[in-house]
Amino acid sequence: MPLFDQELTVLNVGLSAFADAIRLAGGKAVEIEWSPPAGGDRSAGLTLARLVNDPRVEAANRAAFAAYLAAEPVLEGIGRAAEVIPGLRGRTILHAGPPIAWQKMCGPMQGAVIGAILFEGWASRENAARALAERGEVLFSPCHHHGAVGPMAGVISPSMPVWIVRDPASGRRSFCNLNEGLGKVLRFGANGTEVIERLAWMATTLKTVLEATLGEAGPIALKPLMAQALHMGDEVHNRNTAATSLLLRRLLPPMLRSRASRDDIAAAIAFIAGNDHFFLNLSMAACKAMLDAARDVAGSSMVVAMARNGVEFGIQLSGTGDCWFMTASPVVDGLYFPGYSIADAAPDLGDSAITETAGLGGFAMAAAPAIVKFVGGTPDDAIANTRAMGHVTLGSNGGFTLPAMNFAGTPAGIDARRVLDSGLLPVINTGIAHRQAGIGQIGAGITHAPLACFTQAVTALAATLPDE
Amino acid sequence: MASLAKIVRNFYRDSVTLMHLSARLSALPGVSQASAVMASERNLALLREAGLLASDAGAGPNDLLLALAGDEAAIAAALAAAEQGLYEAPSTENGGRQQQPPRSLEMGLEETPGANLALISTPGDYATAEAMKALRLGLHVMLFSDNVPVADEIALKRYAAAHALMMMGPDCGTAIIGGVPLGFANVVRRGGIGLVGASGTGLQQVSSLIDRLGGGISQAVGTGGHDLSAEIGGMTMRQGVAALAADTATRVIVLISKPPAPPVAAQILEEARQAGKPVIVTFIGADPGPIAALGLTPAKTLEDAAVAAVALETGRRGERSHSLPEERPRPAGEEGSRRQRYVRGLYSGGTFCYEASLLLGESLPDVFSNTPVGNALKLDNVWQSHAHTLLDLGDDVFTRGRPHPMIDPRLRLERLAAEAGDPETAVILLDIVLGYGAHPDPAGAIAPAIEAAIAAARASGRQLAVVGFVCGTAADPQNLEQQEARLTAAGMKLAQSNAEAARRAVRIATALRGA
Known part of the structure; x- marks a missing residue:
């Protein structure tokens, strides 16, 4: 319809006096609260402009988002990493985040790698383990390149037990290691005797009990369990109290029916019940399955991974294959445990931002008023965070609803274009590791995915789309 | 450095609340470390390691422990505040539920799905991207920003034309769409006259004169200053002509521009001829012959265009509400005024300076300008007037590092005083622009300077004529009548249009030459 035949409604970008004048004149x-997009990078801003409402990108995003929604990850079993994770051969160790060489790894990741080498028996002392890594006799590869994810250091070595999650819709499998609990644990870089002994116990006793239990239970659908946990105050990233309880409730009857010994069962139950975060690694594997289903749709600007290796923060888009778009990982200005401060913190670390990528964690903050104080905020702030993420996502996930927002679905499917255009950065709930190996978690807080990743990603996506 | 610990028995708070409290206490002046924890074994051990706890005094897991280190007085006060804080109800005020204001055009469109035009006035570096986004989202665009590369302008206008969208600008200062003033625009009566103009002040002059003459505006489309160049080819003006031709409310069309590149003019005139409506063409300074030959109505000045348009719209002859008064030159024989013979124009609107230069150049020799046209010559030093001088004070040379004179009158006030002090100055010409975007009280801002200029000349035995006009309407926020009254009271000889003001200046100057 010609402009002159319509009632005029103006979007004002720039001088706000112009908007005032229009309103005064009836x-x-x-008013658009505008600032230069892409952090003022004019060239990236122009590239972005050419992708706005591009029918090819819109169609690709619809397809990618539909695949994400269609995924129905189920917990299928538990297995030895080398036997189930594709490409995990010989002396290979998987780690969190985008690719990184041994020399560049942060303290906690190096500590975890040393722990994994000791656990595997490739060396018997810390010095020898370090030397092995330095000589290049261990191959390093990101979890994400193998359908896997891991919290914090995200270290997975061949003999570790891993969750096996399968999405029948896409046929893909995803993997995650098992959560060790808090305190001195491998994922924060601790590698002392108690850590190695715990890993050994998990690889034997716990794995055996869980194998028997899952064999008895059959596949467990994870989305309904996560949805229920959202209604019980979890956002299934930094709070997994409800989800862990729900999982344990599901596991107890088959566990008691199984052939596992009574002592082993008692030990397994004590271990799971003593760790509020036990479910986190399953939440991550489920999110990984949902997002892998959305991968490799040509032209799509949907983010399918956000991950940190403690040095760099990287993201991947559905439309740009296995390319990582990386920048320095931010240090989290969060709340610190007694005696620690931001000066002690390692830069943001771990694959657990896969939960935010899937529309959970920080994106579902409205579900978890109990942890919003991490931001120094209130439940109202949590709702504002969730709502803000609605502006940079492709849609909402009706499978995960938020009671505090009239049961609206969580915002999901981050559109890199919208992040770049609005400057609203994806919010991530995260734990904070000490910069030195082995000290462990020293705080928690809220951080944001860095803009530079999105600038690169959108530019790279544009390069895959010929000018019309 | 002192340390202090306090146990609050059987008082549970979750760890996040306590971390939050710890952070708040640590931030207090004089407090070096602070910790609020439930006194579990693990937490007690941590505090001991951190050197915050000398003895745990039998605290248990259900007890809350506050431990502080730092300046003695400070930690005592902090401890008291912390205890107080534990019992306070949490604040419920905050803006968390407020709507996030839109931060991009796409967000704006999501929240206001009926939006149909983007008015963009970002710095030029970002203007192309915003305009392209707007077009891609199906929005018509008015691009106020300048300094947009020609290649970008072509790309934007091609995209808009291919998608049936109006692309006004870049460098488009004025438009009136559906009765709504956009950018720098006057509040005019609605009616049957549609305007398309490359010049913002040109559109303001014609639309406000039409209003003054009793006519009304259907739409006023701005094309931006570069549209009629050979490279751009008048894409927006052609789009505007076509849209006004199709618009049932528009009965008369007026085109306003400096003379376009010749092939562009030919194409526009040909398309205007096919509009099926009367078209008045003001290509200021252009040869009227080819225009009239196509059956279109040439108008020499912006005022002529307004008069002709109202005549065509209303069917009655538009009356100029004025006749030029006899100008009385200075009383003969006054010594101090013998050298007084020149016109000095200080314009805030570039098109006004342009039109006045043409009109003065027709009748007077030695007309100089920083932006010369017609018979006018280039002024070497823009800071020093020479003979008849007309200045466009909105030109880059004057606006570098300071706001446009329509918004910030200071530069013009300084120059006004300087011209008044020049014994050769006989007439000072001024334009006063009203409407949205303009100064809130331009007459009030310049009237004292006019009074001072006249008084200063008189003190030197000279009679200085200050001639000017107000471009505006009765409905403008500044109110035309009050502005004119203020200027008349200050001693300004008031014309109703730029052309009339220029002609009065010519008459005075001519009379002085003859004297």
Whole structure:
């Protein structure tokens, strides 16, 4: 319809006096709170402009988002990493985040790698383990390149037990290691005797009990369990109290029916019940399955991974294959445990931002008022966070609803274009590791995915799309 | 450095609340470390390691422990505040539920799905991207920003034309769409006259004169200053002509521009001829012959265009509400005024300076300008007037590092005083622009300087004529009548249009030459 035949409604970008004048004159004007997009990078801003409402990108995003929604990850079993994870051969160790060489790894990741080498028996002392890594006799590869994810250091070595999650819709499998609990644990870089002994116990006793239990239970659908946990105050990233309880409730009857010994069962139950975060690694594997289903749709600007290796923060888009778009990982200005401060913190670390990528964690903050104080905020702030993420996502996931927002679905499917255009950065709930190996978690807080990743990603996506 | 610990028995708070409290206490002046924890074994051990706890005094897991280190007085006060804080109800005020204001055009469109035009006035570096986004989202665009590369302008206008969208600008200062003033625009009566103009002040002059003459505006489309160049080819003006031709409310069309590149003019005139409506063409300074030959109505000045348009719209002859008064030159024989013979124009609107230069150049020799046209010559030093001088004070040379004179009158006030002090100055010409975007009280801002200029000349035995006009309407926020009254009271000889003001200046100057 020609402009002259419509009632005029103006979107005002720039001088706000113009919007005021329109309203004074009786017209309708909406003020855009504008700042230079892409952090003022003019060239990236122009590239972005050419992708706005591009029909090829819109169609690709619809397809990618539909695949994400269609995924129905189920917990299928538990297995030895080398036997189930594709490409995990010989002396290979998987780690969190984008690719990184041994020399560049942060303290906690190096500590975890040393722990894994000791656990595997490739060396018997810390010095020898370090030397092995330095000589290049261990191959390193990101978890994400193998359908896997891991919290914090995200270290997975061949003999470790891993969760096996399968999405029948896509046929893909995803993997995650098992959560060790808090305190001195491998994922924060601890590698002392108690850590190695615990890993050994998990690889034997716990694995055996869980194998028997899952054999008895059959596949466990994870989305309904996560949805229920959202209604019980979890956002299934930094709070997994409800989800862990729900899982344990599901596991107890088959566990008691199984052939596992009574002592082993008692030990397994004590271990799971003593760790509020036990479910986190399953939440991550489920999110990984949902997002892998959305991968490799040509032209799609949907983010399918956000991950940190403690040095760099990287993201991947559905439309750009296995390319990582990376920048320095931010240090989290969160709340610190007694005696620690931001000066002690390692830069943001871990694959657990896969939960935010899937529309959970920080994106579902409205579900978890109990942890919003991490941001120094209130439940109202949590709702504002969730709502803000609605502006940078492709849609909402009706499978995960938020009671505090009239049961609206969680915002999901981050559109890199919208992040770049609005400057609203994906919010991530995260734990904070000490910069030195082995000290462990020293705090928690809220951080944001860095803009530079999105600038690179959108530019790279544009390069895959010929000018029309 | 002192340390202090306090146990609050059987008082549970979750760890996050306590971390939050710890952070708040640590931030207090004089407090070096602070910790609020439930006194579990693990937490007690941590505090001991951190050197915050000398003895745990039998605290248990259900007890809350506050431990602080730092300046003695400070930690005592902090401890008291912390205890107080534990019992306070949490604040419920905050803006968390407020709507996030839109931060991009796409967000704006999501929240206001009926939006149909983007008015963009970002710095030029970002203007192309915003305009392209707007077009891609199906929005018509008015791009106020300048300094947009020609290649970008072509790309934007091609995209818009291919998608049936109006692309006004870049460098488009004025438009009136559906009765709504956009950018720098006057509040005019609605009616049957549609305007398309490359010049913002040109559109303001014609639309406000039409209003003054009793006519009304259907739409006023701005094309931006570069549209009629050979490279751009008048894409927006052609789009505007076509849209006004199709618009049932528009009965008369007026085109306003400096003379376009010749092939562009030919194409526009040909398309205007096919509009099926009367078209008045003001290509200021252009040869009227080819225009009239196509059956279109040439108008020499912006005022002529307004008069002709109202005549065509209303069917009655538009009356100029004025006749030029006799100008009385200075009383003969006054010594101090013998050298007084020149016109000095200080314009805030570039098109006004342009039009006045043409009109003065027709009748007077030695007309100089920083932006010369017609018979006018280039002024070597823009800071020093020479003979008849007309200045466009909105030109880059004057606006570098300071706001446009329509918004910030200071530069013009300084120059006004300087011209008044020049014994050769006989007439000072001024334009006063009203409407949205303009100064809130331009007459009030310049009237004292006019009074001072006249008084200063008189003190030197000279009679200085200050001639000017107000471009505006009765409905403008500044109110035309009050502005004119203020200027008349200050001693300004008031014309109703730029052309009339220029002609009065010519008459005075001519009379002085003859004297």
